[in-house]
Amino acid sequence: MIISDTHVPARAPFSATLKAGQTIRIIDLESQQAVDALFYNAADTTERYSAQDTLAAQALAGGPYYLQTGSVLLSNEGRAMATIIADTCGFHDTNAGACSCESNTVRFGHETRFMHSCRENFLVELGKYGLAKRDLVSNVNFFMNVPIRPNGELTVDDGVSEPGGYVELRAEMDLLVLISNCPQVNNPCNGFNPTPIRIIISQ
Amino acid sequence: MLDLNNLTPDQYRARYAALQDAARARAASPAAAAMAPLDPAAILKSGSIPPGAYINLRLPRWHAIRITNPAGTPGAALFIWNADEPSERFNAGDTVKLQWTTNLTTGRVLFSDMGRVLAAITADTGAGHDAIIGPSTPAQSPFPNGRDNLRLAAAKFGLSRRDVGPAISLFTRIQTDEAGRFHHQGAPAPGAAVELRAEQNLLLALSNTPGALSKVANATGPLDYAIIHAPPGEDDLCRRFTEEAMRGYDNTDALFA
Numbered sequence: 224m225i226i227s228d229t230h231v232p233a234r235a236p237f238s239a240t241l242k243a244g245q246t247i248r249i250i251d252l253e254s255q256q257a258v259d260a261l262f263y264n265a266a267d268t269t270e271r272y273s274a275q276d277t278l279a280a281q282a283l284a285g286g287p288y289y290l291q292t293g294s295v296l297l298s299n300e301g302r303a304m305a306t307i308i309a310d311t312c313g314f315h316d317t318n319a320g321a322c323s324c325e326s327n328t329v330r331f332g333h334e335t336r337f338m339h340s341c342r343e344n345f346l347v348e349l350g351k352y353g354l355a356k357r358d359l360v361s362n363v364n365f366f367m368n369v370p371i372r373p374n375g376e377l378t379v380d381d382g383v384s385e386p387g388g389y390v391e392l393r394a395e396m397d398l399l400v401l402i403s404n405c406p407q408v409n410n411p412c413n414g415f416n417p418t419p420i421r422i423i424i425s426q
Numbered sequence: 427m428l429d430l431n432n433l434t435p436d437q438y439r440a441r442y443a444a445l446q447d448a449a450r451a452r453a454a455s456p457a458a459a460a461m462a463p464l465d466p467a468a469i470l471k472s473g474s475i476p477p478g479a480y481i482n483l484r485l486p487r488w489h490a491i492r493i494t495n496p497a498g499t500p501g502a503a504l505f506i507w508n509a510d511e512p513s514e515r516f517n518a519g520d521t522v523k524l525q526w527t528t529n530l531t532t533g534r535v536l537f538s539d540m541g542r543v544l545a546a547i548t549a550d551t552g553a554g555h556d557a558i559i560g561p562s563t564p565a566q567s568p569f570p571n572g573r574d575n576l577r578l579a580a581a582k583f584g585l586s587r588r589d590v591g592p593a594i595s596l597f598t599r600i601q602t603d604e605a606g607r608f609h610h611q612g613a614p615a616p617g618a619a620v621e622l623r624a625e626q627n628l629l630l631a632l633s634n635t636p637g638a639l640s641k642v643a644n645a646t647g648p649l650d651y652a653i654i655h656a657p658p659g660e661d662d663l664c665r666r667f668t669e670e671a672m673r674g675y676d677n678t679d680a681l682f683a
Contacts, residue, residue: 275518275560275592278608279638282559287606299573299587301565318528318558320519325541329524329673331445338430342539359539360591361519371558371602375529376453377522378446408433410442415435 226424233417234406236344238351239424240265241394246308248391249365249402250421255382255414257367257405259321259341261360262296262304265397268354273299274317274361288371290315290363296392299360304398309391312384316369319379320361321345322407331409344403352399365390367405367412379410445669449526452668455533458552461619464492464652472652477645478570480633482579483653484509487682490548490623490656493632495597497647500613501637502596503561503572505580506536506544509627512585514538518557518592524670530555530594533667535625535674542678543671544628546664548656549621553614554599559638561595567643572635579631595637596620610639613646623656623664625678 226245231237241247249258264270276297278288286294292310295303307315320326323342327335342359349358366384371377404420405413433441470489475481477499485491485506493502508514517539522528524537532550535543547555561572576590597618599611624630634649636642658665665675 269586269588273592275558275638276563276565279559279563280565282608282639285607288558288602288608289606299590301563318519319523320517323520323539323541325539325677326517326520326524326537327541328677329520329537329541329670331441333673333676334428335430355513356539357513357588361517369523371528371606373601373603374453375527375601376450377526377528379523408431408438411439415438 224426226426229422231402231404231420231422233404233419234339235404236348237402237422238348239400241398241400241424243394243396245424245426246391246393247400248389248423250387250389251366251384252387252421253418254384254386254388256418256420257382257412258365258420259403259405260363260365261345261401263399264298265399268352268358268399270298270300271358271360272304273297276301277317288318290317296363303395305392305394307390308393311388312366312390314368314383315390316364316367317361318371318377319364319369321403322405327409335409339406341403341405345401348401379412381411382414448669453527455531458531458550460551461549461621464654468654469652470654475632475634475649477634477647480575480579480631482582482631485624485628485630485653487624487627488655488657490621490654492619492621492652493596494619494650495614496616496650498613498616498618499634499645499647499649500640500642501561501598501635502649503576503633503635504594504596505576505590505631507629508538508544509629512589512629514540515589515591516544521557525668528558530557533663535664535671537674541674542681543625543674545622545624547620548623548664551618553597553618554611555620556595556598556600556637559600559608560593561633562636562638562643566638570635572633575633575635576631579633583629598637600639608639613642626681
């Protein structure tokens with residue numbers, strides 16, 4: 224049963240709460256669109272997604288440095304928050320964080336200071352739940368291609384998701400989910416052309 | 427002047443390619459080298475952290491902390507905050523993304539979430555420092571572990587688990603292979619050391635606990651530390667090592683202008 228079906232415009236934020244067992248499907252309508260996401264325990268938001276817990280557990284199980292079907296997103300208490308149950312892309316980043324106005328100045332030049340960014344989207348949505356910058360942590364970047372090469376180089380490369388590609392997660396606890404439909408045009412994460420996404424929550 | 431919100435995809439790509447080429451040209455850090463002993467008269471404060479223990483201290487701008495690992499224990503958990511505004515804190519994602527590398531060694535810097543430099547790696551024997559997997563948690567060692575110790579250290583500054591984000595495991599070398607798998611390179615050589623210079627007034631938490639992928643769950647020796655006054659010289663490496671660092675220092679220096 225579909226609970227909500229939302230068209231999220233290019234560059235826009237989105238948030239929703241999910242009950243344990245409900246699913247969220249994020250659809251990359253036009254391809255190569257990075258979707259930044261954060262997860263909080265809806266009952267106590269000081270428990271939140273932890274990229275390091277997630278990758279440590281995945282590494283100890285022999286898994287890769289990126290997220291794919293079967294990846295379990297863990298909290299900063301090491302508890303399962305969500306599981307990736309379907310995925311047409313096969314590579315989702317959780318190392319490179321979200322773009323911000325401030326980091327853009329460092330990475331792309333001071334002239335980018337006033338361009339829109341994911342952390343602006345996150346801060347707007349966090350505020351609606353009484354949360355703030357202290358609550359921002361390393362996030363998941365769905366559909367974002369960030370290889371870490373054997374020599375340690377980390378780059379944002381061209382996205383590999385196809386038009387209509389999707390990723391679907393099952394909530395393993397009651398969750399607050401924050402989304403930023405990434406507005407970045409200074410690297411290839413959105414094909415230099417941010418596009419809309421669709422988000423379907425079901426149970 | 428370019429209208430950055432309305433370039434063509436080809437124009438954006440050309441800008442990105444130029445930045446990437448510059449980063450690759452500057453990828454190599456200086457060779458790892460043994461550090462000269464500190465002048466005992468210059469040491470402002472020093473101490474030793476027993477296995478499993480932690481410290482929390484204030485490190486003012488342009489003071490440096492040298493952390494030495496005499497027995498080669500497999501990791502040291504580190505987290506830092508801007509002491510004047512602790513919502514500004516170490517950001518692992520920005521640190522690796524802005525410098526185009528996960529190799530944190532001499533010349534590299536530790537970025538906050540505000541596009542500013544919190545600390546610079548001014549000297550390093552090359553043991554490797556990991557900001558991807560990070561310190562141990564209760565999943566690896568019920569107590570003590572890096573996660574709980576960093577939270578305890580944070581608590582001593584009046585901070586909570588909200589304030590402790592993804593952290594660094596010093597003395598931890600983790601690499602990825604072509605298949606995307608992680609490889610933990612084991613414990614460092616005895617005598618490994620790293621020196622961090624504060625670029626803002628810092629709150630610092632340092633725990634003598636292994637990295638999360640260490641096969642040895644508990645620390646195997648002490649960590650020694652010493653703090654000195656160490657303002658950057660005219661020819662400072664870290665301030666000029668990359669274009670990204672230079673812009674990060676522009677942002678940082680503006681706080682103290």
